Amino acid sequence: MTQENPRIQKVQALKEEFDAAFALPMKFERETEEKCFALQIDEDVFAIRFSQIRGLESGRKITSFPYGKSEFLGLAGINGKVASVYSLESLLGYKDKKNARWLALCGNKELLALAFDKFLGYVAVPRSDLFQTNQGTKQREYASGVFHYASKIGFIVDIESLLARLKT
Amino acid sequence: MERNWTLGQKLGFSFGIMVVFIGVLSTVAFFTLRQVIADKDRVIAMNAQMRIETELLAGKSDEIVSHFQTYLIKKDAQYEEGLDASYNDVKKSFATMDAIADSDYEKTTITKVKDVFLKMVEAVRNLQLSYKNGATFEQVSAKMKEDIIVKADVLDSVLGEFAKREQENLITAKAASTDVANTANWIVFLVGIFGFVLAGFFAFGLTRALNKQIGSAVQHIQSSSTELQSAANQQTSGTREQVTSMNEISTTIKELLATSRQIAESAQHVSHIAEDTASSARNGDLIVQRTQESMQTIKRQVDLIVTHMLDLGKKSQQAGGILEIINELAEQTNILSINATIEAAGAGEMGKRFVVVADEIRKLADRVAGSTKDIRTLIDDIRSAVNTTIMATEGGSKAVDAGAKQFSEVTVSFTQIVELVKTTTEAAREIELSTKQQSTSVEQVSSAMTTIAQTAKESETSSNQTLQTVSELTSLSKALARLVQAQA
Numbered sequence: 300m301t302q303e304n305p306r307i308q309k310v311q312a313l314k315e316e317f318d319a320a321f322a323l324p325m326k327f328e329r330e331t332e333e334k335c336f337a338l339q340i341d342e343d344v345f346a347i348r349f350s351q352i353r354g355l356e357s358g359r360k361i362t363s364f365p366y367g368k369s370e371f372l373g374l375a376g377i378n379g380k381v382a383s384v385y386s387l388e389s390l391l392g393y394k395d396k397k398n399a400r401w402l403a404l405c406g407n408k409e410l411l412a413l414a415f416d417k418f419l420g421y422v423a424v425p426r427s428d429l430f431q432t433n434q435g436t437k438q439r440e441y442a443s444g445v446f447h448y449a450s451k452i453g454f455i456v457d458i459e460s461l462l463a464r465l466k467t
Numbered sequence: 468m469e470r471n472w473t474l475g476q477k478l479g480f481s482f483g484i485m486v487v488f489i490g491v492l493s494t495v496a497f498f499t500l501r502q503v504i505a506d507k508d509r510v511i512a513m514n515a516q517m518r519i520e521t522e523l524l525a526g527k528s529d530e531i532v533s534h535f536q537t538y539l540i541k542k543d544a545q546y547e548e549g550l551d552a553s554y555n556d557v558k559k560s561f562a563t564m565d566a567i568a569d570s571d572y573e574k575t576t577i578t579k580v581k582d583v584f585l586k587m588v589e590a591v592r593n594l595q596l597s598y599k600n601g602a603t604f605e606q607v608s609a610k611m612k613e614d615i616i617v618k619a620d621v622l623d624s625v626l627g628e629f630a631k632r633e634q635e636n637l638i639t640a641k642a643a644s645t646d647v648a649n650t651a652n653w654i655v656f657l658v659g660i661f662g663f664v665l666a667g668f669f670a671f672g673l674t675r676a677l678n679k680q681i682g683s684a685v686q687h688i689q690s691s692s693t694e695l696q697s698a699a700n701q702q703t704s705g706t707r708e709q710v711t712s713m714n715e716i717s718t719t720i721k722e723l724l725a726t727s728r729q730i731a732e733s734a735q736h737v738s739h740i741a742e743d744t745a746s747s748a749r750n751g752d753l754i755v756q757r758t759q760e761s762m763q764t765i766k767r768q769v770d771l772i773v774t775h776m777l778d779l780g781k782k783s784q785q786a787g788g789i790l791e792i793i794n795e796l797a798e799q800t801n802i803l804s805i806n807a808t809i810e811a812a813g814a815g816e817m818g819k820r821f822v823v824v825a826d827e828i829r830k831l832a833d834r835v836a837g838s839t840k841d842i843r844t845l846i847d848d849i850r851s852a853v854n855t856t857i858m859a860t861e862g863g864s865k866a867v868d869a870g871a872k873q874f875s876e877v878t879v880s881f882t883q884i885v886e887l888v889k890t891t892t893e894a895a896r897e898i899e900l901s902t903k904q905q906s907t908s909v910e911q912v913s914s915a916m917t918t919i920a921q922t923a924k925e926s927e928t929s930s931n932q933t934l935q936t937v938s939e940l941t942s943l944s945k946a947l948a949r950l951v952q953a954q955a
Contacts, residue, residue, distance in 0.1 A: 309841075313834055320827045334812075336805060354806045357798065418798075420836065421805065421829050 337419035344453030351458035354404040382410040499651030514637040587618035699934040706927040713920035731902035741892040797835035804829030
C-alpha cells in the first residue's frame, strides 16, 4: 500500500500538470533560450537547434547509394521528396555505426538529412551559451555553443558549417 | 621263447625228476627183485615140490610093493584099501607133477614115470586079481619079483635120475637166479649211479639257480631292506614330526574352537542387529515412499509456479511490447511536436500559439516518455524479477527434478538397501547357523584331532617297531646272503 502511494501521487501530479497547461496562460517563446534537441554519439552529448533544421524523422529506410564520400549513407524518401542522407557521426569525426535511426532534415534548396542513432529529447539552451569556436577537435569544429544535459556538458552543432563543408 | 621258471617250478621239476627216477628205480628194483624172488621161489618151490613128489612116488612105489606083499601075506582087505589109497596118492602126485612141470624133460620124465608106474600098478592089480582068483602066494611072489619089483626098480631108477636131474636143475636155477639177482643188483646199482649223477646234476643246477635267484632275491631284499630301513627312519622321524604337528594343530584347533564360539556369539548378536535394521529399513521404506509422494507434490507445485511465472513473463513481455508502443507513440508525438515547433517557427507570428501547443504536446510527450521510462524500468524490474524467479524456479524445478530423481534413486537405493538388509538379515541368520555348525564341526575336528594325535603316537610306536623289524630283516637278509654266498 505504501508503495502504491508514490505511483498514485505521480499520476495525480501528471494530471494536474496537464490540466494546468490549459488553465494557466500561454507561455510564448522565450527570447533567452534556443530550442534544441539533444542527441548522443558515443559518450558525448550534442544538440541541434530547431532553427537550423527543417524537421526530425525517425525510422526511415535509407537506400544505399554508391558515392565517393564516406559520410554519405544513401537516399531516403521523406514526404514525397528524396533526401541525401549523411552520417552526422562521421561528419563529427566519430565512427559510423551504421545503425542510424534518426534523421535531422536540413538544407535550403535540396533536402539533406543528417543521420544519428540516439535521440535524447528536447532541450532549451540559454542563448548566452551559444558561441563560435574553432577548437582543435573535429567535434568542436562545428560547435556553436555548450549546454548541460543531465550531468554532462554537450556541444551545440552548427548545421550550417556542416552543410558548407559538405558542399566543398 | 625261453621260459622263465620259478624257483618252485625248478624245485618241483628237479624233485619231480628225482621222484620219477626214484620211482623208476624202485619199480625196476621191485620188479627185478620180484622176478628174482619169483624165479628163486619158483625154482625152489617147483624143484622142491618135484623132488617131494618124486620122493613120494618113490615112497609110494615102495608102499605099494609093501602093501601088496603084506596083502599077500595077510590077505587083509585093509591092505587093499591101503593099496587104493596109495594108488590115489600116486594119482595126486602125478597130477601135481604135471601141474608144476615146466620143461620138456620134466614132462617127458613124468610121462615116463607115470607110464612105468601105471604099468607097475597094473601089474600089481593083475597079481592082486590073480591072487584073489586063486593064484598061490609063491606064484604071485615070483611074479612080483620078476615084474613088479623090476618095475619098481626101474621106477626107482627113473625117479632117482629124475631127482638127480631136478637137483641139478635146482642148482642151475639157483645159479640163474643168482645171476639174475646180480644183474638186477647191477642194474639197480647203475641206475642208482645214474640217478646219483642226475641228482648231482640237478642239485648243481638247482643250487646254481637257487644261488642265482635267491642270491639275487637276497640282494634285492638287502637293498630293499636298506631302503626300507631308510624309509622306516624317515617314517619314524616323519611320524615324530607328525605327532608334534598334531599337537600343535590340536592346540590351534582348540583356539579355533574358542574363536568360533566367540564368532557364533557375535553372529547371533549381528543377526539380532540385522533384524532390527531390517525392521528400521522397512519403516524407513514407508517414510521414503511418503517423502517421495511429497516430493512429487512439490514438483507439481513447482511446475505450476514455473508455468505461472512463465505466463507472468509472457504478460510482462506483452506489457513491455505495449510499453514500446507507448514509447514509440510518445517519441512520435515528441517528433511531431518538434516538427510542429520547427514549422511554427517558420510560420512567424502566426505560428507562435501553435508553438505553445506544440510545446505542451512535447511536454506531454516528455512526460509520457518519462513515465514509459519509469514503466519500462518497472517492467524491466518485473521481467528481471520474473526471469530471476523463473531462473530460480527453473533452478528450483531442476533442483526438485534432480532432487526427485535423486530421491527416486534414493528410493531405489533404499529399496535395494531394504532388500540387502533383508538379504543381510538372512545371511546373518545363515552365518549364525553356520557358525554354530562350524563351532560344532570344530569341536568334532578337535576331538578327531585328538584321536589323530593319539593315532600318530601309535603310528610313531608302530614306526619304531617297523624300524626294529626292518633292522632285523636286514640282519636276516645278510645272514641269508651269507648262507647263499659264502663270501657274502
